[in-house]
Amino acid sequence: MSFSSLPPLLGEALAARGxxxxxxxxxxxxxxEAQGRDLIVSAQTGSGKTVAFGLAMAGELLDGPGRMPPSASPLALIIAPTRELALQVSLELRWLYEKAGAWIATCVGGMDASRERRNLAGGAHIxxxxxxxxxxxxxxxxxxxxxxxVAVLDEADEMLDxxxxxxxxxxxxxxxxxxxxxLFSATMPRPIVALAKRYQRDALRISTVGEDRGHGDISYQAVTVSPAEIEHAVVNLLRFHEAETAMLFCATRDNVRHLHAILVERGFAAVAISGEHSQNERNHALQALRDRRARVCVATDVAARGIDLPSLSLVIHVELPRDAEVLQHRSGRTGRAGRKGTAIxxxxxxxxxxxxxxxxxARINAEWIDPPSAEDIVKRDNERLLETLMQPIEVSEDDRIIAERLMAQRSPQExxxxxxxxxxxxxxxxxxxxxRGQPTPPRADGKPAHHREGFDETVWFRMNIGRRHNADPRWLLPLICRRGHITKNEVGAIRITANETFFQIPLPIADRFADALVRTGGKDGEDENGVRIEPSPDGNRPPPTARGDSGAQIRRGPPRAQIKPTGPRKPGRKGPPRR
Known part of the structure; x- marks a missing residue:
């Protein structure tokens, strides 16, 4: 099928856009069968649905010669859930209906309301x-x-949510x-069905979403990392891919601000978009991405819909989406309209x-990979440099003169x-x-070792306090994290005995943890409260349990640590001993 059945002016606009x-x-x-009828349309992000409803309403908007007739009030209304999506829709419809003489007004929060009222009073068609x-x-x-x-509800499910x-x-x-x-909606929950039943008549159901809900033009990868190394993994992924434009999604505006500052400090040309930015600031950030002044955008889910950047080929979910729908809408910023993209x-x-x-x-098959190392990135950089230098180029006379001067003073190798x-x-x-460590071999008794994911190999550390000192995991865990500069997710099993406490640290970070203990301890290795943390004498084996003292062992894991009390607790203050 082609666009030959459309009014000539719309056909010319489409041809001009390729x-x-x-x-x-x-x-x-x-x-x-769809002409003149109410429609319920399900289509994946990036499938060209904005142009689709622009074409679908042409029959109601254009007169015989294919132009917009004079009108004192709007002929078409498009409702979108976010400012970004509304502005994107407005831009698409503007070029589509420009030759037909359409006047389009945009009304979104964060913009000048008085100017919008003046535009509406001027007789906007759409x-x-x-x-x-x-x-x-x-x-x-x-x-x-x-x-x-014509009334169009774009992303109707999101608006109800x-x-x-x-x-x-x-x-x-x-x-x-x-x-x-x-009505355009990616899903059809009950509220959408009720809305359609109330406001539509004999609606035609159209769905172009296949059984595979994932985007066919997006390759998904999942990278497992230590919680303390997420920011380092982001840096290496950006360097490894060197995408023309990349978008990084965080859960909160504070995290967007933090990650954006880190990337700028490391030399990346980055911008940020979140709820704390005005519409003007968001527009400037998007324009910087479009004209290549910036290559990385750090954003909250406010940018998960309505942003179309043709050069965007990489999406990184720095913080995990809350569900499959958010995952797909975030990832859908790339792989749009037949272009290839990567979501990590x-x-x-x-x-x-x-x-x-x-x-x-989400019916998505993701490839589980390790984060790229510094060596991987250097290797990829070398390949990209050689590929760039081997491409044919046009040399100007000025370039040739500079090259001859260099050749006269330096060897080709230099x-x-x-x-x-x-x-x-x-x-x-x-x-x-x-x-990452290798899996732990079976124990001497032939039984498999029981560890959380990421704790295949661990090192035991000890503290000079135990149950007799009122040791309690509620303050032990923050103390361990503060002294060793790690997160609570990087602490394994905790075993509290009468006079000592033992805990596991993953082998890959054990050396870094031990170095931090030295920096945060005093001359004798103790902090201001007299607590000393050091590697267990036999760090790769569980600590021995004294006869008659079975100890208290804590198996930590999401969502909450499971505590097994095994002995009487002495009453007293909860906290580390003081001297």
Whole structure:
């Protein structure tokens, strides 16, 4: 199927943008059975659905010559869940309907509301906005929907998830009964079904989402790391891939701010997008990515929808998404409209099982890999440099003169070495990551060792306090983390005996942990409270248990440590002994 059946002006706009044939969702809405009907459409992110509903409503908007007729009030209304998506939709419809003479107004939170009201009063043909701002203009009398012919709900499931049900109902109740309603939703939960039943008539159901819910043009990878090395893994992944544009997703705005500062400090051209940034700041960040002034964007899920960057080929989930839908919407920023992309999940090893469950729910087959090492990155850098230098180039006369001067003063080897050094000097340094240990062999009695994921090989450390000193895991664990500069997820089993406490540290970080103990301890290895932490005399075996004292052993693991008390506890203060 082609675009030949469209009005000539729309066909010219599509051709100018390089559209030769419609995508599956665009072809579906152009079928004869879909003409003039209400539609319920399910299509994956990046499938061209914005152009699809732009084409679907052309029959209601254009007159005989294929142009927009004069109108004092909007003819089409598109509602989107976020500012970014609304602005993206507005840009798409603007080039699609520019030759037809359409006037498009955008109404989103964070922008100048008075200017939006002036644009609405000027007679906009198409209005694109977010539910809250549209409802505000409607209640103030600035938005007149009496002549509306088409209403489009984009990402309807997300709008209901965000609590916009009342806003949507008030807006749709203000529209004429004879309008078309096009509902685009990735999923069809009960609230969406109820919304469709109330506001649509004999709607045609269209779905271009296959059984494999994952994006076919996105390759998924999962990288397991120590929780303390997530930031180092991010640096190495960015350096290994050297993507033209990469997007990194964090869970909170504070984490976005922190990671953005780390990347800038290491020499990456990075921008940040989160809820604390104004719309103007977000627009500047996106423009910096589009014109190549920045190559990395650190963002919260506010950027998981509505952002289309043609050069974006790498998405890194620095912090794990809350469910499969968020995973897909984040990842869907790449691999759009037939382009290839890579989505990488950074998985702290205690959370591998949860991630495997999320991937199964999303029907995504991810390749589990180790993070790239510094050696891997240097090797990849060398390959990229050789590939770049071997490409044919056009040499200007000025370039030739400089080359001859260099050849007269230096040997070819020296010039090549200087070129390599200059290239490497412009790149951020990779990070040294700790190697993962090998699986622990069976014990001497033939039984398998029982360890959490990531604790296949461990080293035992001891503390000079025990039950007789009121040792309690509630303050022991923070003390261990503070002294050794690690996180609670990097502490294994804790065994409390009468006078001592023993605990496990994964072998890959044991040396770093021991070095931190030296720095945080006094001259005799004790802190200000008299607590001394040191490697157990026989660090690779569990500590011996004194006769008559079975000890208290704590098996730590998500979500909460399991404690087995095995002896009487003396009453007294909870906390480390003082001298």
């Amino acid at each position: 559209y030769a044939n419609p995508t599956p969702v665009q072809a579906a809405v152009l079928q004869a 209005v694109v906005g977010t539910p809250g701002r549209l409802r505000d203009h409607l209640e103030r009398g600035a938005l007149d929907l009496s002549q509306l012919k 965000m609590g916009f049900r009342e806003d949507l109902e008030e807006i749709l109740d203000a529209t004429p009964d004879g309008r078309r309603t096009l 999940l950074i998985v702290p090893y205690p959370r591998r099982r949860r991630v495997e469950s999320v991937l199964r729910g 010039i090549a070495a200087a070129l390599v050094r200059a290239h490497r000097g412009s790149l951020p340094e990779p990070e040294e990551l700790l190697a």
